Amino acid sequence: MKRGRTVALLGAALGFAAAMCSPAIQADETTPTRVGQDAVCTRCHDESETKPILAMYQTPHGVTADGRTPSCQSCHGASAGHVAGDTEGKGRPAPDVIFGSKHTPAGYQPSDPLVQTEACLTCHKEGLRTHWSGSQHQLGDVVCSNCHTVHAANDPMLVKILQPEVCFGCHKEQRAQTKHISTHPLDAGKMACSDCHNPHGSSGPKLLVKNTVTETCLTCHAEKRGPFLWEHQPVNEDCTNCHTPHGSNISALLKSRPPFLCDECHDGPHNSQAPYGTAVGGIQGGGALAGGSPNSNAVGRACMNCHVMVHGSNSPTGAFLHH
Ligand code: HEC
Numbered sequence: 001m002k003r004g005r006t007v008a009l010l011g012a013a014l015g016f017a018a019a020m021c022s023p024a025i026q027a028d029e030t031t032p033t034r035v036g037q038d039a040v041c042t043r044c045h046d047e048s049e050t051k052p053i054l055a056m057y058q059t060p061h062g063v064t065a066d067g068r069t070p071s072c073q074s075c076h077g078a079s080a081g082h083v084a085g086d087t088e089g090k091g092r093p094a095p096d097v098i099f100g101s102k103h104t105p106a107g108y109q110p111s112d113p114l115v116q117t118e119a120c121l122t123c124h125k126e127g128l129r130t131h132w133s134g135s136q137h138q139l140g141d142v143v144c145s146n147c148h149t150v151h152a153a154n155d156p157m158l159v160k161i162l163q164p165e166v167c168f169g170c171h172k173e174q175r176a177q178t179k180h181i182s183t184h185p186l187d188a189g190k191m192a193c194s195d196c197h198n199p200h201g202s203s204g205p206k207l208l209v210k211n212t213v214t215e216t217c218l219t220c221h222a223e224k225r226g227p228f229l230w231e232h233q234p235v236n237e238d239c240t241n242c243h244t245p246h247g248s249n250i251s252a253l254l255k256s257r258p259p260f261l262c263d264e265c266h267d268g269p270h271n272s273q274a275p276y277g278t279a280v281g282g283i284q285g286g287g288a289l290a291g292g293s294p295n296s297n298a299v300g301r302a303c304m305n306c307h308v309m310v311h312g313s314n315s316p317t318g319a320f321l322h323h
């Protein structure tokens with residue numbers, strides 16, 4: 001990707017240089033270069049636009065030397081009527097494809113979502129977009145340009161620190177969650193939503209990059225993957241039995257605070273509310289089994305005062321009591 005960008009910038013620089021030094025290329029619509037092809041539109045849509053149209057030449061879509069690079073018309077359609085102008089006294093007809101969800105400043109209606117996405121998918125059907133059709137975003141009429149900004153030098157989708165803000169525009173709940181005390185380092189720009197989600201569609205639930213929540217988590221937290229001598233069943237089942245992915249006010253992204261977290265599944269003698277009784281192996285604390293003071297459950301690391309390796313352990317002494 002780095003290499004692609006360098007090439008793109010070079011290409012853009014060359015493209016601009018060519019356009020400036022040689023007015024012939026800029027004006028000639030038959031020139032078989034990107035800049036030449038685009039002149040059909042850029043003779044009107046130039047640097048004077050309020051939105052930065054020509055900044056596209058500084059993106060991968062501006063690599064003029066690459067034969068696969070789209071021209072204005074690959075995306076917006078031939079737009080013959082629009083180019084011809086107001087021939088019927090009803091105003092200039094819209095270009096064939098208008099992107100986005102809102103009317104343009106000129107009052108043109110956005111094209112049907114399927115028309116908009118097809119204009120991009122002609123070149124981008126493969127790879128990450130294999131599951132686009134039928135995905136939550138496709139069914140919700142979200143279009144490529146709701147997320148991507150193709151006319152700007154920096155598409156926020158491809159810049160980790162900028163990406164979440166665009167998603168938050170529609171996903172307010174996740175914005176609130178990521179401001180909690182314990183979160184993934186999204187605000188720091190070390191991660192982005194797309195480290196866990198493929199917003200284009202996925203074969204797993206909730207647009208996750210892998211087929212299950214746990215597989216998604218293990219792409220980075222591989223040390224939590226078993227098999228362990230002493231497994232903790234809910235860890236193998238689903239990390240979200242105990243964690244929440246976006247943010248929590250309890251540290252380590254926990255859904256609730258131990259011992260209450262543990263109590264949700266462990267009743268009887270292992271519940272923190274159990275009356276204390278005989279000590280196990282002389283160990284003080286815990287419920288009835290561990291015996292003694294109930295405080296070991298409530299203080300410090302609660303149940304983890306003793307059950308240190310909550311994700312499972314290989315200790316020969318059993319039941320993830322030790323490192
Ligand atoms: C003869 C001049 C002319 C040509 C050539 C032309 N346009 Fe336009 N275009 C306009 C005008 C005038 C508008 C009205 C909005 C404005 O003021 O920019 C417009 C509006 C648009 C809009 C909506 C923008 C908005 O802000 O509402 C798009 C998209 C667009 N043109 C794309 C194209 C494309 C793609 C081409 C080449 C196929 C093209 N235009 C060729 C004059 C032209």
Ligand code: HEC
Pocket residue numbers: 038041042045051053054056061070071072073074075076099100104105145148149150151152
């Ligand atoms: C890769 C596809 C693609 C290409 C190539 C492309 N456009 Fe666009 N154009 C879009 C999308 C998508 C939008 C919606 C705004 C955005 O994403 O930046 C847009 C918006 C516009 C607008 C409206 C400005 C706005 O933000 O509402 C104009 C005018 C325009 N394009 C003209 C052109 C011209 C002129 C060219 C050729 C130099 C061109 N486009 C090349 C996809 C493309």
Ligand code: HEC
Pocket residue numbers: 001004060061066068069070071074075119120121122123124144145148150155158
């Ligand atoms: C005519 C073919 C074509 C069309 C149409 C097209 N693209 Fe592209 N796109 C390319 C090429 C070629 C590249 C640069 C090489 C690559 O990354 O595969 C590219 C690159 C990109 C990238 C950047 C990839 C990167 O790694 O930096 C994004 C994002 C993108 N396109 C989105 C879109 C969107 C959104 C549309 C529709 C509005 C669209 N494209 C329409 C051919 C096209």
Ligand code: HEC
Pocket residue numbers: 117120121124127128129132137142143144145146147148157158163194199200
């Ligand atoms: C909900 C937001 C969203 C929508 C909608 C969306 N994208 Fe993306 N796109 C992203 C994000 C985020 C990335 C960065 C992915 C990554 O880094 O793994 C991306 C990356 C890309 C790339 C570059 C990476 C690659 O696959 O080579 C292309 C090309 C692309 N998108 C095309 C499209 C097209 C075409 C559409 C419409 C059919 C579309 N996107 C719709 C968010 C979106």
Ligand code: HEC
Pocket residue numbers: 136137140141142146147163166167168169170171193194197199205206207
């Ligand atoms: C234009 C609004 C919009 C933007 C921008 C947007 N989304 Fe969405 N998103 C939706 C809609 C609509 C749905 C489908 C309805 C729903 O589940 O809320 C959806 C669904 C989802 C889902 C699946 C929810 C489920 O229940 O299966 C995830 C995950 C998601 N979006 C993540 C993202 C990410 C990550 C980004 C940014 C890269 C993003 N979205 C950008 C509108 C948007």
Ligand code: HEC
Pocket residue numbers: 164167168171174178184186191192193194195196197206208213240244245246
């Ligand atoms: C560490 C991985 C991870 C990151 C990073 C992440 N998510 Fe998620 N997201 C998940 C998991 C796992 C789920 C499904 C379980 C759940 O809802 O708690 C999910 C669910 C969702 C849902 C659906 C919620 C629902 O109620 O169904 C949306 C929307 C969403 N994420 C948006 C985002 C956005 C936007 C970002 C970036 C700000 C983001 N996510 C970052 C892992 C992640």
Ligand code: HEC
Pocket residue numbers: 182183184185190191195196213216217218219220221239240243244245251252253254
């Ligand atoms: C793309 C890599 C990546 C993925 C995927 C990922 N994480 Fe993380 N996780 C991180 C990073 C980076 C940190 C921060 C580590 C640090 O600060 O030392 C972290 C921290 C954590 C923490 C500790 C938080 C704290 O406040 O101490 C927990 C718990 C966690 N992740 C659980 C999960 C779960 C559950 C999933 C799956 C839904 C998941 N992670 C997916 C990279 C990832």
Ligand code: HEC
Pocket residue numbers: 214217218221224225232234235236238239240241242243252254258301304308310311
């Ligand atoms: C039974 C509840 C439970 C389940 C299920 C669970 N965790 Fe944890 N996790 C915890 C607790 C409790 C802590 C805090 C541990 C501590 O303070 O020593 C924690 C801490 C973490 C941490 C940060 C500290 C560290 O040990 O690195 C990460 C990362 C983490 N968990 C990832 C995961 C992943 C990935 C999964 C799924 C494979 C998972 N957890 C499943 C309870 C659980």
Ligand code: HEC
Pocket residue numbers: 230231232233234241242258261262263264265266303304307310318319320
């Ligand atoms: C989502 C439910 C769930 C949660 C939450 C949970 N556990 Fe468990 N735990 C289980 C299940 C199921 C087993 C296996 C059956 C059994 O022994 O009861 C288990 C087994 C155990 C074992 C015995 C392991 C063995 O090898 O025999 C210990 C110790 C344990 N859990 C401690 C904890 C602690 C400490 C917490 C809180 C940090 C916790 N559990 C949270 C469901 C849960």
Ligand code: HEC
Pocket residue numbers: 259262263266270271272280281283284285286287289290296297302303304305306307317318319
């Ligand atoms: C003071 C230490 C201590 C504390 C605190 C403690 N335990 Fe234990 N726990 C033990 C010991 C010792 C055993 C017996 C281990 C064995 O038999 O291998 C045990 C056994 C268990 C077992 C059953 C393991 C099996 O093999 O059947 C579970 C489940 C369990 N504890 C859950 C909890 C929960 C939940 C908490 C917090 C509410 C907790 N423990 C607090 C020491 C403690």
